Amino acid sequence: MKNINLHITRNGEIVVSCNAYVPLKKVDEFVGIKCQWILEKMCMIQQQQKILHDNQRFLFLGKSYPIKTVLSKTSGVRLREGICMIYKRESEDEYKILLQYEKEMAQKILKQKMKEVYEKMSHDYIINEPALKIRKMTSRWGSCMPKKNQITLNSQLIHYQERFIDYVVIHEYAHLIQPNHSKAFYAIIEKYMPDYKEVSKNGPKLITIDE
DSSP, X not given: OTTEEEEEOTTOOEEEEXXXXXXXXXXXXXXXXXXXXXXXXXXXXXXXXXXXXTTTEEEETTXXXXXXXXXXXXXXXXXXXXXXEEEEOTTSOHHHHHHHXXXXXXXXXXXXXXXXXXXXXXXXXXXXOOEEEEEOOSSBSEEEEGGGTEEEEXXXXXXXXXXXXXXXXXXHHHHHHOSSOSHHHHHHHHHHOTTHHHHHHHSOOSXXXXX
């Protein structure tokens, strides 16, 4: 609608602005129409905030790093001496820099994990190396589509211990051989990770693995 604007602040506040002559009913209708957009944006903000924990700390491979922001001529992130250093230009947003770093690390780490598991399992089973997709997911750590020979991994995995990442990757690879959750399926996982039950039990519980 014309003459009505809506935006969401970094803190999650919904701000609606309009001319004084616009009826309140029209404003309510406008917000109702934008309901889905608002939910999507709020979800994105929550995902950004999840990166920062415990008064500005960054979780990476199971370790919590206090964050320090430094003005610099170049931007980037460095983990050094137990501190997450965010280098930024004065006009840049440190959240966006950290999100980009997270995306880059997810690509690097998860691709390497996939390669390692494939090299092990391809010696024992006739499987083709699957295509890998990496994206943020709210209800799954990973998923597998055997017919398409494709595995999708949650980019948020890089916040947690490598042992748990290994378990998720092995779990999804096992679906290429057994596309179910049968005893035979779990036998495959146990073959490559004998303590998988303990790893799964002690892993993060906010999100679960699905087929």
